[in-house]
Amino acid sequence: MSSTTTVPVFWRSIGQRLTILLAGIAAVLAILSWWMITSFAREAAERTQDNVLVASATTIAEALRSEQGTILLELPYSAFAMLDAIGEDRVFYRVAAGAQTLTGYEDLIPPSNPERPGDVAVGTIDYRGDQLRTVTVMRTVLADQNPVPVLVTVAQTRTGVQAIGSGLSQTAAVLSVALFILAVGLGTFAAGNALQPLNSFAQAVTRRGPSDLRPLRRKVPDELSPLLVALNRLMERLGQSIRRSEEFIAEAAHRVRTPLATVRAQAELALHTVEKDEEKQMLRRIIRAVDESSRSASQLLDHATVSFRADALAQEVVDLADLAEKVTDGLAPTAEMKDITLTLDADGPASVRGDAILLESALRNVVDNSVKYSPAETQITVTLAPADNAHWRLTVRDEGRGFSDASLPELTARFKRGTNVDQIVGSGLGLTIAEDVLVAHGGHLKLSTPDDGAGACVSLILPAA
Amino acid sequence: MRFLLVEDNIELAEAIIARLSLDGHAVDHAKTLAAADEWLAVAEYDLMLLDVMLPDGDGRAFLRKTRTTERVPVIVLTARSQVSDRVDTLDLGADDYITKPFDFAELEARCRAVLRRRGTPTPALIPLGGALFDPSGGTLSHDGETKPLRNRELRLLEVFARNKGKILSKTQLLDRLFSQDAEVSENAIEVYVARLRKRLSAAGVEIETVRGVGYRMTWA
Numbered sequence: 001m002s003s004t005t006t007v008p009v010f011w012r013s014i015g016q017r018l019t020i021l022l023a024g025i026a027a028v029l030a031i032l033s034w035w036m037i038t039s040f041a042r043e044a045a046e047r048t049q050d051n052v053l054v055a056s057a058t059t060i061a062e063a064l065r066s067e068q069g070t071i072l073l074e075l076p077y078s079a080f081a082m083l084d085a086i087g088e089d090r091v092f093y094r095v096a097a098g099a100q101t102l103t104g105y106e107d108l109i110p111p112s113n114p115e116r117p118g119d120v121a122v123g124t125i126d127y128r129g130d131q132l133r134t135v136t137v138m139r140t141v142l143a144d145q146n147p148v149p150v151l152v153t154v155a156q157t158r159t160g161v162q163a164i165g166s167g168l169s170q171t172a173a174v175l176s177v178a179l180f181i182l183a184v185g186l187g188t189f190a191a192g193n194a195l196q197p198l199n200s201f202a203q204a205v206t207r208r209g210p211s212d213l214r215p216l217r218r219k220v221p222d223e224l225s226p227l228l229v230a231l232n233r234l235m236e237r238l239g240q241s242i243r244r245s246e247e248f249i250a251e252a253a254h255r256v257r258t259p260l261a262t263v264r265a266q267a268e269l270a271l272h273t274v275e276k277d278e279e280k281q282m283l284r285r286i287i288r289a290v291d292e293s294s295r296s297a298s299q300l301l302d303h304a305t306v307s308f309r310a311d312a313l314a315q316e317v318v319d320l321a322d323l324a325e326k327v328t329d330g331l332a333p334t335a336e337m338k339d340i341t342l343t344l345d346a347d348g349p350a351s352v353r354g355d356a357i358l359l360e361s362a363l364r365n366v367v368d369n370s371v372k373y374s375p376a377e378t379q380i381t382v383t384l385a386p387a388d389n390a391h392w393r394l395t396v397r398d399e400g401r402g403f404s405d406a407s408l409p410e411l412t413a414r415f416k417r418g419t420n421v422d423q424i425v426g427s428g429l430g431l432t433i434a435e436d437v438l439v440a441h442g443g444h445l446k447l448s449t450p451d452d453g454a455g456a457c458v459s460l461i462l463p464a465a
Numbered sequence: 466m467r468f469l470l471v472e473d474n475i476e477l478a479e480a481i482i483a484r485l486s487l488d489g490h491a492v493d494h495a496k497t498l499a500a501a502d503e504w505l506a507v508a509e510y511d512l513m514l515l516d517v518m519l520p521d522g523d524g525r526a527f528l529r530k531t532r533t534t535e536r537v538p539v540i541v542l543t544a545r546s547q548v549s550d551r552v553d554t555l556d557l558g559a560d561d562y563i564t565k566p567f568d569f570a571e572l573e574a575r576c577r578a579v580l581r582r583r584g585t586p587t588p589a590l591i592p593l594g595g596a597l598f599d600p601s602g603g604t605l606s607h608d609g610e611t612k613p614l615r616n617r618e619l620r621l622l623e624v625f626a627r628n629k630g631k632i633l634s635k636t637q638l639l640d641r642l643f644s645q646d647a648e649v650s651e652n653a654i655e656v657y658v659a660r661l662r663k664r665l666s667a668a669g670v671e672i673e674t675v676r677g678v679g680y681r682m683t684w685a
Binding site for chain 2: 253254256257258259260261262263264265266268269271272277280290291294298330332333334336337338339376377
């Protein structure tokens with residue numbers, strides 16, 4: 001687990017990781033395509049200019065003639081008109097026979113000259129602060145029967161070509177950015193789509209209650225099937241170990257309780273045969289200790305059952321009136337031993353939805369508590385009535401010692417007992433169990449001291465079905 | 466009353482038998498389900514106390530089987546305390562259950578409650594002077610009038626009735642009545658004795674105080 005802390009934030013999500021990778025690839029492709037489009041466009045513009053320059057120089061060369069040994073040139077208009085096509089670039093020319101300039105700009109020296117007539121030499125020079133593209137053609141003109149090689153150079157500034165190039169480059173950049181955005185969008189979608197089986201797999205696992213350990217039977221992509229197999233194996237092992245521990249608990253309870261029962265029965269029997277007070281006192285202490293341990297054991301087991309079942313709550317319809325009758329019937333003999341009258345005031349049916357065993361356990365713990373803490377010859381009343389139009393309220397009211405106000409808020413905490421319990425045997429789990437059950441059913445437990453003073457009042461409030 | 470106790474733990478069984486005999490009940494003991502079957506075939510019982518985990522099988526299966534043929538009320542002795550197990554036991558036809566370890570007073574109270582619910586006739590009435598005491602029903606009849614006794618009065622009267630003319634010390638009485646709750650003092654005995662005197666005086670039953678020793682109940 002510690003390794004995750006060293007990983008950058010975005011690596012924690014496979015989705016983000018995929019998206020970022022795809023976006024990176026898209027960026028590289030976009031830059032590459034922009035660069036390619038730009039350079040192709042520039043090259044195409046330059047080639048066009050070169051072709052026009054060649055045509056222009058050739059036209060001039062063809063207009064050369066000789067008359068009485070003098071080379072004459074009448075510049076054809078068309079030679080420059082075709083150059084006008086390329087924007088507002090300035091045009092320069094030079095016609096030279098050998099080193100002698102016949103016409104044009106004397107200082108326009110091309111970087112190279114063609115070696116044979118008919119050849120074309122192309123180059124780029126810096127001329128008067130501008131970059132020029134130069135094209136030179138050679139033509140041999142006969143003057144006085146002598147062939148004279150004449151070089152015709154036509155040059156043009158490159159502003160127009162560069163403008164076309166940068167215009168195209170801008171368009172290419174816009175297109176590349178658009179392409180990039182599209183690619184990121186598609187990448188996010190693709191990542192989400194590719195991860196969809198993983199998410200639905202995770203949801204299927206999450207939706208289950210913690211005690212639902214049946215193997216998962218789903219179609220998953222090949223990449224996920226090792227995970228599925230591993231998970232199913234884990235659940236199987238977990239299920240086995242839960243079953244083993246449940247069996248173990250039942251067996252342990254049996255093994256512990258039977259000898260405890262023997263100890264208690266023998267001690268109680270001995271109580272009737274011994275005479276000395278201190279011996280009786282010792283036996284009573286033994287009985288008390290046995291009661292305490294067995295009571296704690298029951299409530300711990302109850303609590304374990306509640307925790308286990310509350311996670312995967314059953315949803316059967318339970319009649320609270322019926323349930324209250326069962327609980328009061330079950331506890332009546334215990335109450336009778338202290339001459340406590342346990343009365344039930346319930347008109348059924350009062351339906352709630354949930355786990356009958358848990359609800360019974362909750363009410364039993366509350367009533368059992370009342371019986372335990374009530375003095376002899378008192379009343380305990382269990383009343384079932386609507387709390388409001390969506391809830392039922394089961395109230396257990398006794399005439400016992402009540403709750404001391406100071407301890408009221410913490411009584412439902414695990415292993416917490418009131419400060420006024422004196423010598424009464426208890427584990428402090430009873431109200432915790434009840435509250436856990438009620439909360440699991442969407443209800444709650446309310447402890448109060450009745451308005452008219454004595455006794456305690458415990459209300460179990462549950463949503464009606 | 467006659468009990469059949471089905472329990473494989475000998476020490477526990479002996480303690481239960483001794484305690485029930487102390488209260489004047491007759492108890493037959495079966496260590497296995499097979500033995501229980503034999504006892505049921507030859508004798509009539511008022512109540513069966515059945516352990517659920519026995520060497521030759523599950524007491525609950527036995528319960529399901531006997532429910533179809535026997536009418537004898539059953540109280541299950543169980544070490545399984547989980548609510549689900551208890552509910553299970555009652556569904557199988559037990560009349561009640563008690564979780565080990567248990568208080569004899571509670572066992573007695575549950576037996577009485579089961580018998581009362583079943584409406585089993587109890588012929589074991591004890592004549593006390595001019596009154597008739599029904600320990601199972603928990604009533605005292607005098608002059609054609611039957612009055613219910615409170616549980617502690619009933620238990621105290623039962624001890625006195627079975628020990629005619631014997632002196633019983635306060636601690637002895639206390640043990641029989643309140644072994645389960647430690648909060649009761651010897652003064653409580655005086656309160657209950659006073660109540661019994663009031664109920665019984667008309668019938669010619671006398672509870673005399675033997676100074677420094679205890680109480681003795683006598684009747685004609």
